[in-house]
Amino acid sequence: MRHDGTTRPGSGGRRAVAARCRALTEARWFGLTVFALILANAAVLGVETYTGVVHRWQGELKLVEHGFLVLFTGEVLLRLGAHADRPRAFFRDPWNLFDLAVVLCAFLPFARENTTVLRLLRLARVLRTARFLPQLRIVLVAVGRSLPGTVSFLLVGALVLYVYAMVGWVFFAAHDPGHFGSIGRAVLTLFLLMTLDGLGDAVRAGLEISRWSIVYYASYVLIASFVLVNVLIGVVITSLDEARTMEERHDEEVRQRAGADPRADADRALADPRAEAEPPGGGAPDCAEHELRARIATARRALDELEESLARLPGVRR
Numbered sequence: 001m002r003h004d005g006t007t008r009p010g011s012g013g014r015r016a017v018a019a020r021c022r023a024l025t026e027a028r029w030f031g032l033t034v035f036a037l038i039l040a041n042a043a044v045l046g047v048e049t050y051t052g053v054v055h056r057w058q059g060e061l062k063l064v065e066h067g068f069l070v071l072f073t074g075e076v077l078l079r080l081g082a083h084a085d086r087p088r089a090f091f092r093d094p095w096n097l098f099d100l101a102v103v104l105c106a107f108l109p110f111a112r113e114n115t116t117v118l119r120l121l122r123l124a125r126v127l128r129t130a131r132f133l134p135q136l137r138i139v140l141v142a143v144g145r146s147l148p149g150t151v152s153f154l155l156v157g158a159l160v161l162y163v164y165a166m167v168g169w170v171f172f173a174a175h176d177p178g179h180f181g182s183i184g185r186a187v188l189t190l191f192l193l194m195t196l197d198g199l200g201d202a203v204r205a206g207l208e209i210s211r212w213s214i215v216y217y218a219s220y221v222l223i224a225s226f227v228l229v230n231v232l233i234g235v236v237i238t239s240l241d242e243a244r245t246m247e248e249r250h251d252e253e254v255r256q257r258a259g260a261d262p263r264a265d266a267d268r269a270l271a272d273p274r275a276e277a278e279p280p281g282g283g284a285p286d287c288a289e290h291e292l293r294a295r296i297a298t299a300r301r302a303l304d305e306l307e308e309s310l311a312r313l314p315g316v317r318r
Contacts, residue, residue, distance in 0.1 A: 014084040021081035034075055035132045041068050042126045045119070065122070069106055072125065076103050095131050102128065134247065141243035142236065149235035157228055161187055161194075164220050171216070175209045193217070194224045 024030055044064055047053055054061065076099055083090035090096050102124050111117050130137045165186035172180040179189040179202070193199055199221065206213030 017081055018084040018086075021078050021084070025078050025082045031132050035129065037068065037071055038125055038129050041122065044068070045122060045126075048119075068122075068125075069103075072103050076100055095137075099128060099131070138240065138243045138247050141246065142240040145242055146236050146239035149239070150232065153228065153232045153235065157224070160220075160224055160228065161190055164190055164216075164224075167216065171213070172206070172209060176205060179205075190220065190224070193220065194229075196221070196225055 044061065048061060079096060079099070080087075080090060102121060105111055105121050106118070111121055127140075130140050162183075165180075165183055168180045168186045168190065169183060173182075173186075178185070180186045189202070193202060199217070203214065203217050206217060
């Protein structure tokens with residue numbers, strides 16, 4: 001729309017294309033179909049790990065892979081078409097960027113020539129199931145948001161491991177060189193003890209050297225296995241809550257954009273009641289949209305009446 005109120009050339013066509021593509025991509029059957037294709041692609045990847053099947057059906061498997069690539073490319077093109085009237089919105093969605101990157105990389109020359117890279121790119125398509133599973137999408141976002149806290153946890157954990165490894169090397173290297181003979185062996189031993197694997201054997205071996213070794217193992221287990229691990233769990237849970245809040249906010253923004261500014265529609269309906277009976281442009285009225293506008297207008301009138309009633313109460317300042 002220009003400033004003078006006229007429509008830009010081609011904008012009506014883009015809106016029509018976007019509306020048709022959006023009707024397809026937002027349909028439930030479309031999402032289920034793409035989800036089934038992703039699972040089928042994963043199943044074909046698993047089948048290709050069997051050498052005998054690959055040798056016998058190599059041509060057919062390659063044809064199936066080309067078919068998957070064509071279908072996934074068509075899906076991305078439809079999603080691009082759904083944003084024909086607002087292209088920037090497509091690139092603001094990280095999941096759209098991920099889908100586009102996965103599909104485009106399959107057409108790159110080095111990816112087509114390198115079998116290993118191509119298989120990794122095909123495997124990346126499996127991650128696209130997160131688009132169709134909201135809970136999985138929240139978990140992936142939470143993992144991404146927890147990375148800064150996880151890095152801090154790794155630094156603290158590495159410091160604890162190094163300090164206890166040096167102490168263990170000083171006191172146990174001469175008597176237990178298999179576990180504490182060097183800093184590397186000591187770090188590996190303590191890393192396994194962090195999971196409480198073999199803790200009983202390590203404590204018994206330490207008691208044969210000195211009864212004070214129980215203090216060493218007990219303090220290490222308390223710090224590494226309980227305190228640090230619980231801190232990591234807390235970081236992940238906090239990130240999960242933040243990711244859930246972000247997902248809910250994103251869904252709300254999508255609903256608001258789909259509603260096309262209901263407050264403006266309500267104001268327009270209040271200013272001109274005939275606008276609900278005849279939409280702009282003289283086209284056929286959309287019953288659902290006009291009913292929603294009428295409800296919004298009614299709700300706004302009720303709120304105005306409540307506000308006026310509240311202002312008339314004694315002792316209440318407006």
